[in-house]
Amino acid sequence: MSAFPLTRALDRATVIVVSLLAAFAILVPLLNLAVPASSPFHVSSYFVALFGKYICYAILALSIDLIWGYCGILSLGHGAFFALGGYAMGMYLMRQIGTRGVYANPILPDFMVFLNWPELPVYWYGFQHFPYALLMIVLVPGLLALVFGWFAFRSRVTGVYLSIITQALTFALMLGFFRNNFGFGGNNGLTDFKDILGFNVQAPGTRATLFAISTLALMIGFLICRSIVASKFGKVLIAIRDAESRTRFLGYRVESYKLFVFTLSACMAGIAGALYVPQVGIINPSEFSPGNSIEAVIWVAVGGRGTLTGAILGAVVVNYAKTFFTSGPLAPYWLFMLGGLFIAVTLLLPRGIVGTVEHWLKRKPQSDAQAATANDVAGSPSGEPAPRPAE
Amino acid sequence: MDDDLTAGSMLYLDGVSVSFDGFKALNNLSLTVAPGEMRAIIGPNGAGKTTMMDVVTGKTRPDDGEVFFNGTQDLTALDETQIAELGIGRKFQKPTVFEMHTVEDNILLALKSDRRSRATLFWRPNNVDDRRIENILQIVRLSPLRQRIAGSLSHGQKQWLEIGMLLAQEPKLLLVDEPVAGMTDAETQQTAELLKEINRDRTVIVVEHDMTFVRELGVKVTCLHEGTVIAEGSIDQVSANQRVIEVYLGR
Numbered sequence: 001m002s003a004f005p006l007t008r009a010l011d012r013a014t015v016i017v018v019s020l021l022a023a024f025a026i027l028v029p030l031l032n033l034a035v036p037a038s039s040p041f042h043v044s045s046y047f048v049a050l051f052g053k054y055i056c057y058a059i060l061a062l063s064i065d066l067i068w069g070y071c072g073i074l075s076l077g078h079g080a081f082f083a084l085g086g087y088a089m090g091m092y093l094m095r096q097i098g099t100r101g102v103y104a105n106p107i108l109p110d111f112m113v114f115l116n117w118p119e120l121p122v123y124w125y126g127f128q129h130f131p132y133a134l135l136m137i138v139l140v141p142g143l144l145a146l147v148f149g150w151f152a153f154r155s156r157v158t159g160v161y162l163s164i165i166t167q168a169l170t171f172a173l174m175l176g177f178f179r180n181n182f183g184f185g186g187n188n189g190l191t192d193f194k195d196i197l198g199f200n201v202q203a204p205g206t207r208a209t210l211f212a213i214s215t216l217a218l219m220i221g222f223l224i225c226r227s228i229v230a231s232k233f234g235k236v237l238i239a240i241r242d243a244e245s246r247t248r249f250l251g252y253r254v255e256s257y258k259l260f261v262f263t264l265s266a267c268m269a270g271i272a273g274a275l276y277v278p279q280v281g282i283i284n285p286s287e288f289s290p291g292n293s294i295e296a297v298i299w300v301a302v303g304g305r306g307t308l309t310g311a312i313l314g315a316v317v318v319n320y321a322k323t324f325f326t327s328g329p330l331a332p333y334w335l336f337m338l339g340g341l342f343i344a345v346t347l348l349l350p351r352g353i354v355g356t357v358e359h360w361l362k363r364k365p366q367s368d369a370q371a372a373t374a375n376d377v378a379g380s381p382s383g384e385p386a387p388r389p390a391e
Numbered sequence: 392m393d394d395d396l397t398a399g400s401m402l403y404l405d406g407v408s409v410s411f412d413g414f415k416a417l418n419n420l421s422l423t424v425a426p427g428e429m430r431a432i433i434g435p436n437g438a439g440k441t442t443m444m445d446v447v448t449g450k451t452r453p454d455d456g457e458v459f460f461n462g463t464q465d466l467t468a469l470d471e472t473q474i475a476e477l478g479i480g481r482k483f484q485k486p487t488v489f490e491m492h493t494v495e496d497n498i499l500l501a502l503k504s505d506r507r508s509r510a511t512l513f514w515r516p517n518n519v520d521d522r523r524i525e526n527i528l529q530i531v532r533l534s535p536l537r538q539r540i541a542g543s544l545s546h547g548q549k550q551w552l553e554i555g556m557l558l559a560q561e562p563k564l565l566l567v568d569e570p571v572a573g574m575t576d577a578e579t580q581q582t583a584e585l586l587k588e589i590n591r592d593r594t595v596i597v598v599e600h601d602m603t604f605v606r607e608l609g610v611k612v613t614c615l616h617e618g619t620v621i622a623e624g625s626i627d628q629v630s631a632n633q634r635v636i637e638v639y640l641g642r
Contacts, residue, residue, distance in 0.1 A: 008515075232514040235496055239489045246487045249448060250560065251475035251506050260508050 009226035017309055018219055025215035029208035045204055050323065052211040052279045054316045059218050059272035061299045061315035062308060063265040066225050068297070069306030070234060071261050072241035074159075077166030078269050079293035080173050081141035083283065085270025087177075088140055090190035090283040091124060092133035093201070097194050110192070111185045121183045130197060137274040138267045145266030146259065153255035153262070158244065167290050174288030189284025190277075201278050214275045218312065221268050225308050228261070237261065298342045304352025313354055400462060401426040401564055401594040402447065407456030408618075409442055416442040417453070418618035424564075429590040431605045432598045433629070434615035435638055440598045441484065443615070444566050448481050449474040461563065476506070480562035484569045486549035490542030494533055494552055497541050498524045501556035523559070531555035531585065547578040554585060565595045571604050583607040602630070614638075 028051070031043040060082050067073040094109040103113040107120055126132040148169060152162055180186040199206040228234050239247045240254050248254050277283045286292075296315075303314020318341070326334045349356055402424040409417040417439045424430050434440055445451035446458060449471040458466040464477055488497050502523055504510070528534040531551040536544065541552060550570055557565055567586065571579040583604060586595060599605055605612060605626055612629045614622040622632040629635055 228512070231512050232499070233508060233511040235492060235500055236508075236511055238491055239500055242489055242491055243487050245450075245471075246483070246489070247500075248471045249475055249481055250501055250556070251472055253472055253506065253508075257508055 006223065006227045009223065009230040011230075013309065014223075014226050017222060017312075021215055021219040021222070025212045025219065028215075029212045032208050033204060045207065048204075048207055048211050049279065051316075052207065052214055053276065054319050055211070055214040055218050056272045056276035056279070057296070057299065057319055058312040058315040059214070059221050059275070060269050060296050061303070061311035062218070062221050062225060063268035063272065064296055065300045065303075065305055065308055065311035066228070066268075067261050067265045068300060069308075069311070070229050070241060071237045071258060072158075072244075073258060073262060074163045074297070075166045075262075075265075075293070076163045076290065076297060077168075077170035077293050078265070078296055079290075080166075080170035080288055081145060081266040081269035082273035082276070082292075082296075083170075083173070083177075083285075083287035084141045084144065085137045085273030086277040086283040086287060087184060087190065087273075088127075088133055088136040088270070089274035089277045090193075091127040091136075091184075092130060093193040093196060093278060094190050095124070095128040096196065097192065100194050101192070109185070109190070111180075111188065112183075115180060123183070134274075137270050141266040141270030141273075142263050145263045149259045149262040153258045156255075167293070170288050170293055171290050174285050174290075177285035177288060185284070187285060189282060191282040191284070193278065193281055196278050201281065207279065210275065210279050214279070217271060217275060221271075222308060222312070224264075224268075228264075229308070233257070295338070298338065298345075300352075302341065302345050302352055304355030304358075307352065307354040307358065310352050310354030314352065317353070399426075400424060401428070401460070402596070403457070403459040403462070404443070404446075405457045407443075407446060407453045407458060409439075409446060409451055409453050415618050417446065420456070420615070420619055422613060422620060424594060424596060426594055427590075429586070429595040429597065429608065429610040431608055431610055431612045431626075432596060432615060433600070433602075433605060433612060437617075438615040439618035440615055441568060442618070444481060444568055444598065447474075447566060448479060472506075475560070478561070478563035479566065480557040480560045480564070481566045482550075482553050482557050482568055482570065484572065486546065486553050488541040488544075488549050488552050488556065490540070492541055493537070494528070494539050494541055494544070495524055495537045497552055498527055498555055498559050501559035503559065503561040527555045527558050530558060530588065532581075547574045547582075550574065550578075550582065551585070554582075554589070558589065563594060565589065565593055567595060567597045569599055570597065571599065571601050579604050580607065602626075 028043055028048060031041055032045060032048050035042045037044075060078065063081075064075065064078050067075060097109065099106050101110045101113075103110050105113050108117060112120070127136070152165060157165065176182050177184050177189075178187050184190065193201050195201055196206065199209075201207075229237070236247065236252055236257055239250075240252075240257060244254055273283075273287070299314040299318045300311045301314070302318055303312065304310030318338075322334060322338070325331065325337060330337075345352065351359055400423045402422070404420055404422045407417050407420045408415065420439065420443065422443075432440055432443070442451060446453050447466060449466065449469055453467060460466050460474075460477060460479065466474055469477070489500065492500070499520065502520060504514075504520075524537075525534065528537060531554055533548065533552060533555060536548065541549065544552060554567070554570065557567075570586070571582050574582060579601065586597065586608065589595060597605075597608065609626070612624065612626050613620055614629050614632070614635050616634070616638045621634045621638065622629045
């Protein structure tokens with residue numbers, strides 16, 4: 001039963017993207033580990049680290065595109081779900097440090113010893129177990145989205161108002177996580193990780209594996225999103241995006257549709273954050289900053305919203321540009337460039353990169369078909385002269 | 392005493408009042424529509440025609456009065472989705488079709504079916520739905536345009552598509568708001584035929600300004616003014632009514 005939506009989702013473009021991601025997931029770690037550094041085919045560890053990060057951003061972008069591009073929910077606080085997933089993973093990694101920390105406390109992370117905390121807070125319980133941490137990575141962002149969405153969508157908060165509350169949500173969480181007594185390491189966050197499932201997080205083998213897992217997660221996330229948007233459910237989402245009250249008058253429970261995708265999207269963002277943290281080696285409250293969430297929305301806009309592939313492409317392209325420009329003499333101007341890019345895309349390329357290409361491709365065969373449709377129209381009762389505009 | 396009236400009616404409004412910031416959009420409005428009937432509702436701008444539809448479809452809650460559907464269902468206690476599920480379909484004044492979807496998908500989304508998310512997630516294209524879609528497209532004369540994006544249709548075609556979407560919901564009661572606004576004369580006439588065809592097995596309420604169109608329909612007419620009924624009867628009776636003439640010409 002559950003395979004049905006998937007089979008319909010597999011059009012040619014999807015197969016190509018999935019194959020590319022699969023190839024990327026296998027080849028990059030292989031060329032990094034198995035090919036000697038002297039060979040021209042060698043992929044540097046720097047590349048693995050960099051693109052591992054981009055891939056996590058791409059998962060975040062994908063989750064935003066699912067709700068923004070297809071359902072019209074512009075979340076300016078999706079970074080919050082990303083960071084929560086990241087913190088859940090960070091808590092697991094902190095508990096793995098054990099006696100290797102500066103204070104060598106077998107249970108308490110260093111920052112708690114430093115703050116003279118007598119014992120582990122209850123919400124840190126269980127995080128030494130990997131399966132429990134995995135569960136929390138999905139559950140915490142998912143539950144927050146479920147509760148937040150339930151109130152927001154039921155009260156029919158839409159458009160810019162919803163965007164503002166999501167922004168407030170991430171800002172509030174940032175302020176909370178900055179506080180030392182919140183129990184998540186204050187403004188230093190969680191860092192100094194040693195190993196994950198017994199493997200050293202710094203080792204090239206672990207990094208390559210994390211890269212492969214991230215890319216596979218992106219592939220699976222892409223397939224899930226494709227299955228959803230290709231189903232009748234996806235058609236309802238687009239209907240909600242374009243004419244919400246019309247959809248309601250057709251008898252669809254708009255809020256439950258929104259709640260479903262919003263929660264799913266938050267879970268995806270949480271997974272992205274969890275994969276991100278071991279690769280960059282730190283999670284701190286700045287991940288909650290509203291600017292991060294807005295940046296993620298820009299990736300989607302640049303790549304092309306409502307295309308899924310555009311979100312992936314946008315995340316990689318914009319972040320590559322960021323890495324390129326912020327490491328050169330142009331570094332101080334990066335934020336201006338990012339702002340300029342957003343304005344330029346909005347004005348000149350409203351469909352984004354992928355959206356524009358798709359539009360061109362669609363237009364070509366359509367101009368051939370134009371003659372055929374013209375005949376159809378002549379044959380139908382609408383073969384009247386040009387319709388008068390609505391009053 | 393009202394029980395008999397409500398029991399035999401498809402739609403029953405009694406003493407309905409709605410005010411927006413002190414302005415009375417509906418003022419003690421009472422109206423009964425029998426099952427299988429087609430009713431035309433006319434009235435100058437601001438007479439409360441659209442507000443009446445808003446009340447029936449659950450978009451606006453009345454401050455006062457009773458609204459019953461099919462004799463027993465109290466519509467004032469339900470929201471838009473529940474009312475749509477009961478079998479009341481509404482066509483808006485401006486054609487609101489899903490512009491980015493094809494003609495076919497517009498009808499598909501409207502087809503009477505399980506509206507819950509699990510059902511739509513696992514829905515598969517099938518012959519039954521396909522035939523239902525084709526059937527409706529034939530009634531509204533849009534079969535040749537099945538694969539077209541709805542946004543590219545002409546104004547008149549969009550109106551028909553929306554009527555098709557209404558039919559797909561298989562409603563017991565259809566509310567049609569100004570279906571011929573902006574249509575050519577030929578399109579207007581075809582729309583009248585289409586509505587008569589639909590009326591064969593459904594109750595229809597048409598709100599319209601266009602008197603030739605109302606005459607074309609040849610049904611009982613209710614004239615609203617300032618949120619209340621001022622005349623009811625055949626088009627000739629209503630248009631001969633002194634108050635109606637005053638209201639339409641006296642402005």
